Amino acid sequence: MADWLRVEIMNGLMGLLALRLENAPAADTITKTADIWEKALGPRVSVEQLDAPRIAAGFQRIFSLVRKWPAPIQVIELMPPRPRLKELPHILTAEQRAENKKRLQELSRTISGD
Numbered sequence: 001m002a003d004w005l006r007v008e009i010m011n012g013l014m015g016l017l018a019l020r021l022e023n024a025p026a027a028d029t030i031t032k033t034a035d036i037w038e039k040a041l042g043p044r045v046s047v048e049q050l051d052a053p054r055i056a057a058g059f060q061r062i063f064s065l066v067r068k069w070p071a072p073i074q075v076i077e078l079m080p081p082r083p084r085l086k087e088l089p090h091i092l093t094a095e096q097r098a099e100n101k102k103r104l105q106e107l108s109r110t111i112s113g114d
Contacts, residue, residue: 004048005055009037012059016069023069040072054079 013030025033045051058079062070065078092100 002048004052005038005042005045006034008052008055008059009034009041012055012075013037015059015063016066019063019066021069022067025069037072041076044076050082054082 010030013034017024017027017030041055045055055075058075058077061078062075066074
């Protein structure tokens with residue numbers, strides 16, 4: 001797994017440990033706990049710049065909501081969605097339109113067997 005993911009998870013878990021929640025794992029097992037959380041979060045995140053802030057926000061939100069040690073899914077559900085990427089307008093030039101029209105005509109002839 002990526003180092004950034006491990007760092008975000010460890011920061012979150014250390015925050016949860018500091019809350020001294022019911023059913024919290026022992027401090028000496030936090031590394032193993034982080035392994036499990038990595039397996040749970042790993043498939044849902046992949047880009048540090050987009051996902052690290054989401055993970056941090058998920059942990060931040062859960063700090064004020066729980067009395068017992070949470071499962072990874074509880075943090076996942078509190079993570080905000082990824083920000084939408086700006087869509088660039090796709091404007092074809094007259095030359096590109098003519099080329100595309102030519103390709104379509106060639107494909108049409110190929111399909112019809114002409």
